[in-house]
Amino acid sequence: MSFIKFLGTAGARFVVMKQLRASGGVWLSVGKTNLYIDPGPGALVRCLNSKPKLEPSTLDGILLTHKHLDHSGDVNAMIEAMTEGGFKKKGVLFAPRDALEEDPVVLKYVGDYVERVEVLRENSAYRIGDIRFSTARKHQHRVETYGLNFDLSPHTLSFIIDTKFFPELPNLYRGEILVIHVVRQKPIGEDPIDHLSIEDVKSILKIVKPRLTILTHFGMTMIKAKPWVVAAELEKELGLKVIAASDGMKLNLEEV
Numbered sequence: 484m485s486f487i488k489f490l491g492t493a494g495a496r497f498v499v500m501k502q503l504r505a506s507g508g509v510w511l512s513v514g515k516t517n518l519y520i521d522p523g524p525g526a527l528v529r530c531l532n533s534k535p536k537l538e539p540s541t542l543d544g545i546l547l548t549h550k551h552l553d554h555s556g557d558v559n560a561m562i563e564a565m566t567e568g569g570f571k572k573k574g575v576l577f578a579p580r581d582a583l584e585e586d587p588v589v590l591k592y593v594g595d596y597v598e599r600v601e602v603l604r605e606n607s608a609y610r611i612g613d614i615r616f617s618t619a620r621k622h623q624h625r626v627e628t629y630g631l632n633f634d635l636s637p638h639t640l641s642f643i644i645d646t647k648f649f650p651e652l653p654n655l656y657r658g659e660i661l662v663i664h665v666v667r668q669k670p671i672g673e674d675p676i677d678h679l680s681i682e683d684v685k686s687i688l689k690i691v692k693p694r695l696t697i698l699t700h701f702g703m704t705m706i707k708a709k710p711w712v713v714a715a716e717l718e719k720e721l722g723l724k725v726i727a728a729s730d731g732m733k734l735n736l737e738e739v
């Protein structure tokens with residue numbers, strides 16, 4: 484069974500630091516392959532407390548879309564868990580170069596536990612077991628950041644990770660299932676952090692028209708506006724299926 488499970492839906496600093504939502508990232512399972520995306524603070528605990536339990540030693544890889552803390556806080560703990568305390572050298576770590584080299588978020592001795600490290604670059608294709616994915620161009624975010632397009636035939640699944648909106652953005656992520664990181668309900672003038680708002684999401688959905696859109700990575704304004712209410716309003720306005728992720732939500736990809 485192929486599935487994605489949200490072990491966190493928090494985005495940006497306040498929701499993460501207060502743990503108003505969990506910040507564990509996403510577990511993706513396709514065929515026999517398990518990939519962990521963005522192990523933010525609490526990822527290890529959320530895996531082990533998950534029902535049924537998600538066992539980190541069954542992971543084949545860990546992927547960082549970028550090095551910000553809400554995406555990488557537990558990366559070292561998760562690598563250690565994947566490799567059974569470092570005693571079993573295995574797995575692949577995918578990360579942008581700046582997460583590994585300048586002010587790195589992966590400790591050197593922990594990085595040595597993985598079998599190989601693959602540096603994420605623009606417009607590149609990657610494969611790990613049964614999972615194939617590609618990056619598009621670099622996002623407009625303060626650190627090197629990539630979104631992801633998964634080819635999970637028969638389905639395509641895209642993740643629009645943190646970014647400022649730019650005109651080409653919708654066309655880079657044409658997955659039938661589209662996961663969007665939407666931090667803000669309303670745009671703010673000069674956003675120093677570069678995140679998407681619901682207005683940006685509307686612009687994206689009008690072009691991409693995904694079969695299913697999943698909103699996640701919520702900041703304070705989204706939490707206050709109740710993400711499920713915002714999703715229902717979008718669904719009504721656009722005539723497309725839109726849901727808001729909740730902590731622990733699991734989606735069976737064969738049933739979508």
Ligand SMILES: [Zn+2]
Binds near residue numbers: 553
């Ligand atoms: Zn983020």
